[in-house]
Amino acid sequence: MLPDKRGRFGIYGGKYVPETLMPLLEELERAYKAAKRDSNFKKQFWYYLKQYAGRPSPLYFAERLTKHLGGAKIYLKREDLNHTGAHKINNTLGQALLAKRMGKKRIIAETGAGQHGVATATACALLGLECVVYMGEEDTKRQEMNVFRMKLLGAEVIPVKQGSRTLKDAINEAIRDWVTNVRTTYYLIGSVVGPHPYPMMVRDFQTVIGEEVKKQIKKIEGRLPDYIIACVGGGSNAIGIFYPFRKSKVKLIGVEAAGLGLDKDNHSATLCAGSLGILHGAMSYLLQTKEGQIQPTHSIAPGLDYPGVGPEHSYYKDENFAFYTSITDDEALEAFHLLSKLEGIIPALESAHAVAYALKLAPQLSSDKIIVINLSGRGDKDLGIVFEKVKKETQQ
């Protein structure tokens, strides 16, 4: 069983939080276990996944991309077609339902690019819960439309002015709010990070992705795929698609953000270039200095721009359940453009990292091999970033 009773995936995970939160984490774990056994809760969750989020998401054969690369067959798991445009909604629906069950009326969340913030605000609007989203001040500027979107959905967005003013600082500030308002407030974490039981819970809510792929690919191809590729920031879309295959022969590949290059210290490739440490409540790989200070990170994909990673991924890496690699900003951008032109699908810059790795892998494989890419989100939110890039390049 993963995690174990202490919330550990091997040596990773655990609960490294201020004492004020410890009793709450125990309460949360009990409430989650009870909900999991309750058929009504399950029914509700599945109802909303289907009728509200639009699941199951299609597994689409990318024929033109496959032909273009001239190797393995490529399928896209279309999480971009979910309501709110990414896999994030699977988790926010699950946790918001749990929060409501626990009698919590106020939800807080952190967000980087705004995708998890939007998905949380959406679930809160749906269930009539108060919603406060912490977002780094830098990110509120880069993602103005998402800030507006959250406000439309009735959420309060608080710009975080502390530290580097990005995702990690938004998490710090959300935790500070949580410590302060612990009795009334539910912290809805957006990835498989944080103290136990969050990495387990978020994973469970996201495994619907992998379970669907298993059924869909068997129906289409009569067998399991050879490779599954997903991008990894905190790692929730990747764990969601990996988990059901962790003991199979399917090769699982997690793609991190190499930013400007791993040799330049301007990246977010935690598993590829980090070391063991403790941040935001869990022991995992971490991008840090020799003295244990957390390092600034960079990725063109705001959802990957994070110095930590889910503890279960650290465990998968050590156990060789999955293989982790990285893709640079430029490679991701190239994949972003290629998929848009060849398939009419504009991917999120995060998901473009997974696509970019497939561009390298597929031509090396024979045509009887099958690759599934988790297309975790759509790229509308990134048009501003890509627009600026294109503008700069044409000016040069």
Add this chain to the structure above:
Amino acid sequence: MKIITQVFKKTKKQNRRVLIPFITAGDPNLETTKKLILTIAQNGGDILELGVPFSDPLADGPTIQVASQRALKNGVKLADILALVKDVRSQTDMPIVLMGYYNPFFQYGLEHLAQDAAKAGVNGFIIPDLPIEEADEWLKYSRAHHLDTIFLIAPTTPSTRARKIAQKSSGFIYYVSVTGVTGARSDLPEDLIQNLKQLRQITSRPIGVGFGIASPEHVKRLVPYADGIIVGSAIVRIIEKTKDSDEACLKVGEFVRSLAQATIIEENHSTPS
């Protein structure tokens, strides 16, 4: 008997409570920190809580966050802080406990840290993001090197859990006055005194109370109910506002003296512990 326990016994005999001022090491620089430590010792500080800066201090409010950033900007490292403690040890016996987040300690190496800290003259550690469940290894090395392990108890901690935490603590227990982060506040929480009374029922270990305690008036109100009183952000704020180390020492010295005077137990209500 370890020195922190001795300090609690001694002050009790002197009919007063233990004053535990907090400053962040390296804020604004290590030289000033050294002078401040000596100033605090000379003006009635009984135990010093010395903050080890971390890039992501999630239990701290804005005042100490910014102090940590100032220290980190100056490149202050844990090894420098240990060297500083070693340096001041020739001039003061005041016990010094390091307060810091787990990751920098973990990177230093727990065994190595316990050894070096003890050698430098550090007397104990407070690690706000290391609850008892995760502390076995640290406890082992701390005990081997006679360092006190000061764990925190919060208003949300149920009594069965508080008992366990008290058992694992040595030196004193750090009672967190509010559900919240560190930072000077104008009022004490309403339920604080009641909570301290309840905690007194379940442990005989010295109880230090901290978070939000910002004035001699606050200290006076807590004197009947706590064995030690921790004042952090209010001191850090003074340092933040002064222009050089002489002024910082002068102002901090004055403030600590006023806090120390407030720790005296008045005759009419002297025996909660």
